[in-house]
Amino acid sequence: MRKHQVVMLRPLLPEAQQKLQESCSIRIFEQENPLESAVFREWLATAEGLVAGGNLAVDEQLLAAAPQLRVIVQPAVGYDNIDIAACTRRGIPVGNTPGVLVEATADLTFGLLLCAARRIHEGWDFVRQGRWAAGEGFPFGFDLFGKTLGIVGLGRIGAAVAKRARVFGMEVLYHNRRRRPDEQELGIRYADFNPLLEQADCIIVLSPLSAETRDMFGREQFARMKPSVYFINAARGPIVDTGALVEALTARQIAFAAMDVTDPEPLPAGHPLLQLPNVLITPHIGSATIETRTAMALLTADNLLAGLARHPLPACVNSEVNYQ
Numbered sequence: 001m002r003k004h005q006v007v008m009l010r011p012l013l014p015e016a017q018q019k020l021q022e023s024c025s026i027r028i029f030e031q032e033n034p035l036e037s038a039v040f041r042e043w044l045a046t047a048e049g050l051v052a053g054g055n056l057a058v059d060e061q062l063l064a065a066a067p068q069l070r071v072i073v074q075p076a077v078g079y080d081n082i083d084i085a086a087c088t089r090r091g092i093p094v095g096n097t098p099g100v101l102v103e104a105t106a107d108l109t110f111g112l113l114l115c116a117a118r119r120i121h122e123g124w125d126f127v128r129q130g131r132w133a134a135g136e137g138f139p140f141g142f143d144l145f146g147k148t149l150g151i152v153g154l155g156r157i158g159a160a161v162a163k164r165a166r167v168f169g170m171e172v173l174y175h176n177r178r179r180r181p182d183e184q185e186l187g188i189r190y191a192d193f194n195p196l197l198e199q200a201d202c203i204i205v206l207s208p209l210s211a212e213t214r215d216m217f218g219r220e221q222f223a224r225m226k227p228s229v230y231f232i233n234a235a236r237g238p239i240v241d242t243g244a245l246v247e248a249l250t251a252r253q254i255a256f257a258a259m260d261v262t263d264p265e266p267l268p269a270g271h272p273l274l275q276l277p278n279v280l281i282t283p284h285i286g287s288a289t290i291e292t293r294t295a296m297a298l299l300t301a302d303n304l305l306a307g308l309a310r311h312p313l314p315a316c317v318n319s320e321v322n323y324q
């Protein structure tokens, strides 16, 4: 049997990689800036499947270099690095991994808020540095119970975060492109964007990155927030204007920011955000549990195998070109 030519940016987890062995001939290109490499472009010329990743811009230039592509897949729910319209024009379905990462990402997102509010990360440093044993006092955090949480971007992950917040006794406002039919069931209230910024004690951002959401949070938005606000970004770094965030945190225009995503990502050593005391940053680990990453890798493999066989992808972003 002829094997399908597949190019990957990094290997999937072994369970998923094994699923592909029988029918795919896989080439893995793990270096930076792949498109600048003649070898990568040569591989693309014959690739039928591409397993992309967040740092690779899948645009017209890449697609033009890969005329045989039947399918593009990515082990992530986000696909802001992929020009979906361009893929659709070429009839190439794009597979992602929604659903399987909802609970893990919601845990991490709400965990960032809880950790920041109760200063858990600072408490551990305090103990380790011997300051507890030395009798020093530890600064108070604040209660989540009874506070108002504003969620911007309420899809599946946002709904899972809202459920957690309700269990913790929080009021939940949300702002979204579309109102949700299950507001009552979730116990949440819709708010326009500016009122949400003004009323919330804590704000969690979960919107996908797009032309509309890029720099959605800048000077004007931070100025509208309560000075005591805790601001959490678990979506994509460029949704926030990093310079404006640094200014707002430095001037204590807002109290605290916790982020699983940054712009740039990763943050280089010495970046101003790393110098601030009122910041907590994790290295984009929203979905990084064994169970979830395994499920994402397996779904990525299933998407790839389906596309190579010209069968419908189990999870397709541009369903109008999904194979039937």
Ligand code: DGY
Pocket (backbone or CB within 6 Å): 054, 075, 076, 077, 078, 079, 101, 235, 286, 287
């Ligand atoms: C996702 O699945 O989009 C995560 O943010 C990883 O990029």
